[in-house]
Amino acid sequence: MPYQFSCSGGNCQFMIRSSSSDEVKRLVRAHVRMTHGGRIDQSDLERGMERIELA
Numbered sequence: 001m002p003y004q005f006s007c008s009g010g011n012c013q014f015m016i017r018s019s020s021s022d023e024v025k026r027l028v029r030a031h032v033r034m035t036h037g038g039r040i041d042q043s044d045l046e047r048g049m050e051r052i053e054l055a
């Protein structure tokens, strides 16, 4: 089951979707570091991650 994360930083349009939760976390961390110049809390990451079902 794929995982999805939408960045909620300002008007950021970043969205990632992957079948691997580890990959989603890795890419979100890289995005936050490069685009927002900061880091994301583990809890925020977990909360922002959604499991999506494909029809």
Ligand SMILES: [Zn+2]
Pocket: 007, 008, 009, 012, 013, 014, 031, 032, 035, 036
């Ligand atoms: Zn962002």
